[in-house]
Amino acid sequence: MTAVGASRITSADQARTAAARLAAEFAGGAARRDAERELPFAEIGQLTASGLLAVTVPAELGGADLPPSAVAEIVRLLAVADPNIAQIPHSHFVYVNLLKLAGSDQQRSRYLTAVLDGAQIANAQSERGGATVAEIATTVAPIEAAQRFRIDGTKYYCTGSLFADTLAVLTRLDDPEGRSGLPPGQYVAFLPANAPGVRIVDDWNGLGQRTTGSGTVVFEGVAVERDQLVPRTAAVDAPTAYGASAQLLHAAIDAGIARGALTAATEFVRDKSRPWFEAGVSRAIDDPLVIQRFGELAVTLAAAESTLTTAGAAVDAAVHDSDLVGDASIAVATAKVLADRAANEISGALFEVSGTRSAAADLNLAHFWRNARTHTLHDPVRWKYQHIGRTVLHGTPPPLNGVI
Template sequence: MTTSLDVVVLADADEALASTARLAAEFHSGASEREQDRRLPAVEIEQLSQAGIYAATVPATYGGADVPPSVLAEIIRRLAYADPNIAQIPHSHFVYVHLLKVAATPEQQEFFFGELLAGKRFANAQSERGGKTITDIATTFTPDGDGFRLTGAKYYCTGTLFANWIPVLARLDDPEERSSLLAGDYVLYVPADSAGLHIADDWNALGQKLTGSGTVTLDNVAVQPDWVVPRSPAFDGPTSYGAYAQLLHAAIDVGIARAALDEAKEFVRTKSRPWFEAKVDNAVDDPLLVQRFGELTVSVATAEATLVAAGIAVDTAFAQASDDAAQAASVAVAVAKVVGERSALEVSSAIFEVSGTRSAGAELNLDRHWRNARTHTLHDPARWKYQHIGSAVLRDDAPPRHGLI
């Protein structure tokens, strides 16, 4: 282990997992209170940076631990178990680190990977409102002297309140062909303190309240050419860009499912009264309750197992970089996402079913598990996962390369 300006530079995956376990234990103890008080986890996110977790996927050739996707998924799962808000904040960070790996120039990689090793963080300014679908992007950047100017508005910008650099998805507007860039979509890595860039803390969803997923507006923001990375290389070949991003989403759901199950177990063991018809002295001896906990445990264990399998599939896809491996990874991740989402929603709802009326007390904040699961699982619809899984199985159709499978 080495440090630079008090930031740990992780040596390997084992060290990354050990650091995550230590921090997750600390984060878990205050998760409910943070949400009830709406206290943004700025301190906790800084601790993750200082521990080197944000730089965990920096390639070894640039001095990083280069942890594989399966290990990163386990890191995110452990954080989600502790506090899914904290787990979701670095999600886009790792996705945009991956974009640098597959699409940036060596010079860009050297610069930005150095920033990460120094503790800097990325976020996300990708989604927009107003278009016919989420793929319609109105944010544009135009040539301006030796650089560019960026204008637009972004929503659901998770993690921007805690970021040093904000990757912004935009389209080149250059009708006079004043730049050497080709027409298309780009990601512009913009300093969070840039003039004309405004981050609004206006995220008010029913769950995942502390993810900093507010609005980002960009008013003629100056952008240097070295900050501009083409997006198309992420989808032109078997990069597994989408499978990687979705794997991390699945890990959040699985972490929520296990946390809800464990909290339900503790409540029933220590607070619940048995139903009178069971004719037992303790709730844990109610045979119908025992049955239900068996069902919920199978649900969570299945979600955890599919997540592990998906992580291995993405590891293989990264190592082989072949169409077959990439397609297998996308299907495996789609399965994990469906199973994880289903488990998170079922168990976080069943916590009240198995615990009884007193579990609904607002002071307990047990509903946060369901609210967090319900909000996070809205990211992209599971119904389309089933479509792609079925098409792959029946017709050997390759899953689409659009970043959501």
């Protein structure tokens, strides 16, 4: 996509209103887009034009500089309507944050001014084939007397890449002789999505989140300048709110899916379900067992949404006080556990409470469960429990790895 200009949002209230308006528009076509794998180019265009993608740009550059909690609420509202659309800008917000934390003044001005004008960033981060997901094989190596660099490698699960103007490519510096003068480590290269040597492949075939544009991106001798490289160290190897902010948005997506699934179940049972004959009632909504189950699901959702709010406040505080980063990460880990549980349980229970009619393929109510099951695979909650438990028992803070 090409940046076409965007409105300016100046407050959290304005952002929430804009997100709620777009969510109402996006909800009606979500099941159909999922069923037909219709990529939401028009909807992402609306999202960009709304100015919501620029809400975290610093005030000195003309942005609203909204806190992580406000971004989480935007993402949650979008996820209630269409989790695919909610996930597409996730990495956009993450890499805007990286620029704020680790970019030079020139880089922040260059890329974040473009974001204000409607540019969208997508990730090219994950790889296959390494011993763990943390291993990065994609290289950035100096060429031409170390004044320029080339990138080579292949990335997978590049969410939003089909819609983006700019790709944020996670690389490792391949410079054993030190020709570039850059310290070793990981760098994020910001480059145009249509740069020579970049090939974006629409091959994402996951069972859920089908329209997120999460395909493969291949880099073959892609030329970049030194000022396109941002060292990742300042964001992930120091106590910053970088990881907690990113994880907060994942929890917001899951909480949004849970709310969307419960809303769909409520509407279906009210309007379409028939009561079980043994209940002795004429309406499904009067079946005491159905009422009981809805009560249980509502409590599960309330717990997820409440902890998301608490985690958002904790991350907001950590942005301004590095001593609070560990507390924020644990708060987000707690929210992620409960949002994961709520999304998967409620999207599955939708069929349990709605009955056989709800399984009709043309309704595609299964997209809630498929989206929940797919999105919650991003980072295992079993490790959230580990970090929480170690903090409780040992008093040790969670690790600095950018994913908690």
